[in-house]
Amino acid sequence: MDININTVSQNTYDAIVIGSGISGGWAAMELCKKGLKVLLLERGRNVEHVKDYPTALLNPWDFECRLQYTQKELQENPVQTKASDAGSQLFFANDKDHPYIQEKPFNWFRGYQVGGRSLTWGRQCYRWSDLDFEANLKDGNAVDWPIRYKDIAPWYDYVESFIGVSGSKQNLPHLPDGNFLPGMELNCIENHLAQSMKKSYNDRLLMIARVTNLTRGWDNRGPCQYRNLCSRGCPFGGYFSSNASTIPAAVATGNLTLRPFSVVSEIIYDDKIQKATGVRVIDTSTHEHLEFHSKIIFVNASTIPTTSLLMNSKSSRFPNGLGNDSGELGHNLMDHHSSAGATGSHDGFKDTYYKGRRPCGFLIPRYKNLKSGEKNDFLRGYNIQGTGERQGYAELAGTPGFGADFKNTITTPGPWTIWMAGWGECLPYHTNQISFDEHQKDQWGLPVVKIDFSFRENEDKMMKDIQDTCLDMLQKAGFNASKFNYNKPGGSTVHEMGTARMGRDPKTSVLNANNQLHAVKNVFVTDGSSMTSSACQNPSLTYMALTARACNYAFEQLKKGEL
Amino acid sequence: MNRRTTIKSLLAFGFLGASGFSIFKWADINKAPDTKFLLSKKGLIADLAETIIPVTDTPGAKDAKVEDYIITMMQKCTDIKNQNLFIDGLADVDSYSNKHYDKSFQACKPTEKTEILKHFEKKAHSFNSLIAKVEGRYLGDPFFTQLKNLTVTGYCTSQVGATKGLVYDYIPGMYNGSMPLAPHQKSWATK
The missing domain is CATH 3.50.50.60 (FAD/NAD(P)-binding domain)
Structure with missing residues (x-):
């Protein structure tokens, strides 16, 4: 006893x-x-x-x-x-x-x-x-x-x-500001898109992502060293x-x-x-x-x-x-969907480059269905997350030819590009669910989980709208752009x-x-x-x-x- | 089964016939790959890679030991279809150079090597544009496409390639999103 x-x-x-x-x-x-x-x-x-x-x-x-x-x-x-x-x-x-x-x-x-x-x-x-x-x-x-x-x-x-969030204040009622450390910098192509959007639209803006990557020391950690290797664990405590x-x-x-x-x-x-x-x-x-x-x-x-x-x-x-x-x-x-968007390259800013590997991209806060009575064929909304970069060897490897000229091409900065996709709301469907398999047990004798999930009509319609609006934003800013939809299954956004x-x-x-x-x-x-x-x-x-x-x-x- | 014949037939049959022929194709490209042959061709692989990324004012593929990388990738990271296409391609290179230049690829002069690879590039291009779109996932990537991609990745991710052919910024410590491009600026090796 x-x-x-x-x-x-x-x-x-x-x-x-x-x-x-x-x-x-x-x-x-x-x-x-x-x-x-x-x-x-x-x-x-x-x-x-x-x-x-x-x-x-x-x-x-x-x-x-x-x-x-x-x-x-x-x-x-x-x-x-x-x-x-x-x-x-x-x-x-x-x-x-x-x-x-x-x-x-x-x-x-x-x-x-x-x-x-x-x-x-x-x-x-x-x-x-x-x-x-x-x-x-x-x-x-x-x-x-x-x-x-x-x-x-x-x-x-x-x-x-406590955690330290870097970002910029934007005074948007639907994306409230917080206590931010200085935001990271947009690069020149992202600034170009932001400026173009300011001229072309009155309902949307482009800002640097709000992230827990520290732009200055915080709570005895950081700052971020701009290595962009966060998912290996950061020895600098940068996030x-x-x-x-x-x-x-x-x-x-x-x-x-x-x-x-x-x-x-x-x-x-x-x-x-x-x-x-x-x-x-x-x-x-x-x-x-x-x-x-x-x-x-x-x-x-x-x-x-x-x-x-x-x-x-x-x-x-x-x-x-x-x-x-x-x-x-x-x-x-x-789970959020993040499969649909657009990508494009731009002929400008050839004389401009960058230094450092910024561990985040930009955000275009939600601009659809903010007011009641908007005529969209889907409910709720999405934000756009993306990044601008100059092409490197991986993107240029498909350049025709080989030899010294080819080597020079792939080792020299290529055109500026922007990739962006919509992170979209998924409605809570009762039949998107988890349950236990009746027979299978894991190594600890616990029941194995069955996941039954799909995106539905509302998400599909939203993805089409994302593609259209992303393409429009890029084209208006002078990009040679095209839409994409990766059609990734549920869980892929890890939300x-x-x-x-x-x-x-x-x-x-x-x-x-x-x-x-x-x-x-x-x-x-x-x-x-x-x-x-x-x-x-x-x-x-x-x-x-x-x-x-x-x-x-x-x-x-x-x-x-x-x- | 001869791959070239298969491809010709596949083209002749068009889209409707493609699935039928894929069964024969499957048998050919899913055979156990001859890795012993692959290892015996390290010198040839090095010469091929050097023809794609030669020494210039910066080191070339051989300096970066791209051949070692290609062999590792072939042995560990490549599926059976692509292994077979690559290994068969190596044999094709030597038979082609023997037929047209009466010597092995490695014995050829740089200009001859270039001509030979042009032939294989053209061949890969027609394969890519006509067939890969129909059944690329099933048939794998042609020899030259694989060789070129592996050479580029092997070079650019090697210490020599990343630090001398490109610029490697181990710990940047800062971010500047808009700065003047330096004369003869090389790309960053990592993003």
Whole structure:
């Protein structure tokens, strides 16, 4: 008996956070800073900032295949190899060890290590506005968000002032400004397009991307060295990741216990007290099954794993998954589309070049369906993300001929070009969903996930509009331009959202306005799974703000004895 | 099966016949590639690459050991179809130079080497423009196209090529999006 009591007390914390990616890192840091003893569980290995970035400083020729994948790697890991190269492969989970079922083609890019995908994310940070939070209510799709911009605005301020976002203020109501470090520079061809757009349109502008790449030192990190090798991990701490930022800050409080190699199989629910009491964990290095207990639990395993964990946490009270009274758990999966756009080359600015590898491009904020009554054949909107560059050897390799002249051509800067595509909102469709395969189990005995997702008519029409407007902007600026649509499957933008949505009504949603499970108040979900709609902005900033907000609420409730 | 005959027939049959002929084509380009032959042709590959990217005021393909890169890529990173097309292409080069110049490619003078590669470029061009659009994914890339792409990538990603043929900025430390192009400015080796 003594041993058991001892184990329980050793395995008991104030809070458990499941997942150490961008939102889990935030949850751990916030709760630790408030004085709670926090256990941070991560299914993968530890990745310590700087020390565990072995490829970060390598040259192209240091890789045997010069950053290309071998046939064997392509065949074994068709999804992993689409998102990464030999420099960043170490931060992407491989398909072979981590199977999932694609009912329709779906690229599921995963980062199973401490820091998760915060190591490899796109680093773009855009606030949402009431145009986004009111969209479901206004056009009658899905359910209304239980929050509005005013609820999250102070938390955007709070998060931005910690992570450091570089960018420019534009005073747009639908893309609110924040606390920015100086923005990176547009290059000459991007400035040319921006000037041309100013003359040609009164409804749109081109600005430098807002990114967590630091233009000056911030929080003892950075600045960015303009190497554009972010997804290998940055030894200069030039961008925000859990590894560089929130986890070290959590460790510094003395309140954090970080436990890698810990797959959470289930959240334990006690029907008598109507609360979760802890989690069951499989230690992937020892294969031991363990239990940990806490007063509150934050689930931040990333959209699909978070919902899978809730689905797998069955009890007599919740036979269809923890907190799933509504039946919405697993449904309404979203991802942005980013397949459609236009590209073109320009004959000008031949005497102008650039120095440095800027780790971001430009943004043309949303310009469609901003006002009610606009006549478009699709709902919601998109923003345009793109980049201008001078062609190099890779683009010029197809030049006819060979020999000295050819060599000169491919080693001399080619024409300036612009590539740009629309990042578009995806509506929350009930039938875009995840479920479990009835037969297949993974190596830990956990059910394998099936993903059933497709873009629909609204997204297709939006993509056509993106192509047309992109082509028009480039042609008006004197580019020799053409449209494209890569028709990438869902998941390709790596913005999985939904499947445990927030809402006002427990009958139609999984989480309330504070990201609490409606029916289990001490379980909080603050990653992408909580999203009620997708907007068109890159979503991570919103996850971080929701997380900080929910942590504050959880702590207040704990103090009051409510949890 | 002779690939050239196949291609001619494929052209004769046009689009409707293409799928039928692909079965024969499949058998030809999906045979086990002769990697022993590939390794024995390292010197030839080096000469071919040097003809595409020769020494000028900057180092050439041989200085960058592009032949080693091409062999690695062939062995590890190339699918069976393209392996076969490339290896068959190497044999074709020597038989062509023997037939027209009475010596191996490596024994030819630079001007002769250029003429020979022009022949293979033309051949690849007609393959690309007529057939690749119909079944490019299925048939793979012709020999010359592969040789040229591999030479360019191998050269430009090598230390010699990146730092001497191009300019390599290891840690830029700053960004300037609009500066005057220097005289004889080379491209950046990485983006």
